[in-house]
Amino acid sequence: MFAYLTTFALLAAACFLPSEAEFLYDVSCQGESNELRCPEGEVIRLExxxxxxxxxxxxxxxxxxxxxxxxxxxxHLTGIVFAIVCNEWEYCRIPGKHPLMLPCEENYFLEVAYSCHKLSKSSKTVTTCVGDTAKLTCDEGYIWIDRTNYGRLDTNTCTEEPENVTWCINDVKSQLDELCGGKSECEVPLNEGDFKPAVECGPPPYYLRVRYSCKL
Incomplete structure (x- = not known):
């Protein structure tokens, strides 16, 4: 698993190398969460x-x-894990004061440097709540799944009350590839239990977020 994370991070870093002047920063203190946010049409690259x-x-x-x-x-794995979770999304909330981040410190600031880069014009993002149906369509070409998550990365999607647990991740790309990859349109009914959140999830509700593009 660690080898996969390292390879992923190195490949991601090689795709986009901004200067330090282009970095954005978020500094959290006293157990606050870090929040990384890019403008619409751009996505996070952890630096x-x-x-x-x-x-x-x-x-x-x-x-x-x-x-x-x-x-x-x-x-030493903190930055790699942050990149795996946050890279290629417009927004990511990193929970504050996790013992795995700084096991020997009790009081600290945590600075996260990141950059934003533009998505391709053909890229689309679909967010689907449990009980609804994800609909992926291509007017031209076929569906190519770029990035997925089933769980929760923010506080307010698909819920009436703000959720505190936002470090809830499960990459379901392989399942979406099997269901939708290569098709011009695809519908995926999302029922509770279809996908299981993998890491540090609180109670439901969860949601499915899929970013895909149309390949010619």
Whole structure:
């Protein structure tokens, strides 16, 4: 699994290499969540993760690069996992104060550097709540599944009350490839239990998010 994560991260990094001046930053303190957000039509590319002791000035400027950091405690897989979960989505919420991130620190800021890059014009995103039907269509060409998640990455999709647990991931690309890949149109009824959330999920409701493109 770790080898897969590392390969994925390296391939992703090779596709888009912005300068540091183009990076965006989100700094969380005292167990806050990090929120990464790109403009409509653009998606996240995680660039770096750093931490250090918090100060009022640091914690009061969430979108500013800190520039001086601690070392030796950040789990070496943290950045890779963040990239696997957040890359290629417009928005991603990273839960605050997870023991696997910084196992030897209790009080810290966490700085996430990321960039935004444009999707292709043929790219489409479909979000489907449990009980509804995902509809994928191509006026020309055939469906190519780019990215999927079944679970929850934000607080307010498919729910009347805000959800606190947003680190809920399950890549179901292989299932969607089998159901829809190569077709010009495809409908996927989404029933509870069709896909099982894989990582750190709270109770339902969940949703399915699919990004696909039309290949000629």
């Amino acid at each position: 770096d993760v750093n931490y250090g002791p918090p100060t009022p000035a640091i914690c009061g400027a969430r979108d500013q690069r800190v520039g001086h950091y601690s070392s030796g405690c950040l789990n």
